[in-house]
Amino acid sequence: MTAANTSVARIGPYTITRIEEMLTPGFRPEFLFPDFDAQLLQSHPQLKAEGFWHAGSERLMSSMHSWLLQSDRHTILIDTGCGNLKARALPLFERFHQLQHPYLERLRAAGVAPEDVTLVINTHLHVDHVGWNTRLEGGRWVPTFPRARYIWGAAEWAHWSAQGQGSAKLPENLPVIADSVQPVVDADLSELADDISTVLPGLSLQSLPGHTAGQMMVVLDDGQQCAVFPGDALHQPMQVYQPDWNSRFCEDAQTARQSRHRLLEFCAERQALLFPAHFGAPHAGYIRRKAAAYSFEPVQ
Numbered sequence: 001m002t003a004a005n006t007s008v009a010r011i012g013p014y015t016i017t018r019i020e021e022m023l024t025p026g027f028r029p030e031f032l033f034p035d036f037d038a039q040l041l042q043s044h045p046q047l048k049a050e051g052f053w054h055a056g057s058e059r060l061m062s063s064m065h066s067w068l069l070q071s072d073r074h075t076i077l078i079d080t081g082c083g084n085l086k087a088r089a090l091p092l093f094e095r096f097h098q099l100q101h102p103y104l105e106r107l108r109a110a111g112v113a114p115e116d117v118t119l120v121i122n123t124h125l126h127v128d129h130v131g132w133n134t135r136l137e138g139g140r141w142v143p144t145f146p147r148a149r150y151i152w153g154a155a156e157w158a159h160w161s162a163q164g165q166g167s168a169k170l171p172e173n174l175p176v177i178a179d180s181v182q183p184v185v186d187a188d189l190s191e192l193a194d195d196i197s198t199v200l201p202g203l204s205l206q207s208l209p210g211h212t213a214g215q216m217m218v219v220l221d222d223g224q225q226c227a228v229f230p231g232d233a234l235h236q237p238m239q240v241y242q243p244d245w246n247s248r249f250c251e252d253a254q255t256a257r258q259s260r261h262r263l264l265e266f267c268a269e270r271q272a273l274l275f276p277a278h279f280g281a282p283h284a285g286y287i288r289r290k291a292a293a294y295s296f297e298p299v300q
Contacts (some may be wrong), residue, residue: 008136008284008299009273012202013071016275017110018283021081021103021132024095026062026278032235033245039072044241046296051281052237060236061280066103067229068110069220074200075112076119078218078229079147079277083131086179090172093127103132104144117145121205121252122152122181123231124215125160127173127248129277130162130180141183150184151199154185154192156214165213168233169251208233208263210256211249215265219272226272233263239265240287240296264294273299 030036041048052061069076081103082088086098104114117233120131133150134141143150160166160177184190193199193216195207208217209237211232218229234240234255235247242259249258267274267287275284285298 004106008275009227011220011227011273012224013073014069014076014220015071016227017068017070019066019068019103019106019110021064021066021078021101022099023061023063023065023280025057025059026095028059029236029238032060032247033034033238033242034248035039035242035244035245036238038243040238047238047241051298052279056171057221060238062278063280063283064278065283066132067106067275068107068108069203070112073222074118074119075116076121076203077117077148078121078275079123079129079231080120080132080144082128083134083180085136087175088127088133092172096131097126114145116145117148119199120145120148120150121199121218121229122150122156123208123217123229124156124212125166125173125181126170126212126232127176127180129231130136130176133180134183141179143184143187143189146187146189146245150190151193151197151205152181152190153205153214153216155207155209156212157192159213165251169212170249206258210252210254210259211247212251215259226270227275228263228267229275229277230263231277233260234274235278237279237296240294243294262280268294 009016016209064081067078068191084099104299135144193205197205204219205216208215215231220227243255246253246256264287268289288295
């Protein structure tokens with residue numbers, strides 16, 4: 001295992017490992033969160049810890065990674081990062097342009113070849129969650145995981161269809177659908193999930209809209225322990241302390257806030273281990289309720 005891979009937990013039959021694509025300073029907080037108030041950093045020094053905050057640039061640390069779930073029978077990837085060699089030259093996506101990261105080598109270091117993956121779950125269909133769905137082969141984009149089922153929400157797929165609102169909300173994402181999602185559909189490897197879908201025993205997809213129209217969270221529950229993979233309902237630990245702060249990429253502001261509050265309440269009530277898509281190190285943790293507010297307790 002490379003240093004970029006971290007085994008975090010075991011829940012039921014699954015070992016959970018983070019497969020890193022990249023970990024870099026990302027956006028300035030006032031850009032990512034239109035409601036940002038710097039006083040939050042003074043009130044919660046944890047948010048300026050090295051893993052979450054890059055002091056030199058005053059930017060938020062941003063991780064692009066997959067969560068790998070492995071059991072004796074299943075090898076599952078939740079979200080697939082940005083992908084290599086993809087044209088993302090528009091200003092909004094330029095840090096994802098023509099990447100060349102050793103993501104597949106890191107996956108192999110965790111003992112998994114692309115052909116071993118049995119299931120890919122995309123919580124939503126944004127640029128930094130579907131990139132490794134496909135790779136360039138012979139001048140064509142082909143599924144990276146040829147033996148896997150790929151699952152995402154039916155509402156999300158409708159949102160990015162010709163009749164949906166995705167193109168109006170984020171037109172920059174349409175080439176992403178073309179090179180990282182449509183080839184999977186064309187290969188007949190995709191399946192659509194309803195608002196609540198049992199994927200495997202103990203593993204379900206549940207609607208968590210607002211960031212996108214059809215975003216879903218993944219819930220792993222063995223009856224005793226619970227883990228939640230929330231997509232982009234949470235971008236940064238700041239939102240645990242300020243759940244009403246939406247990122248500028250949230251499509252439906254009010255629905256996104258409602259979903260975030262519901263997510264935090266669920267995690268606190270169930271004492272679920274939270275596996276966000278972009279938190280800096282240590283990348284996962286617990287949500288604790290403090291009176292009417294919440295706090296984040298990282299997994300050490």
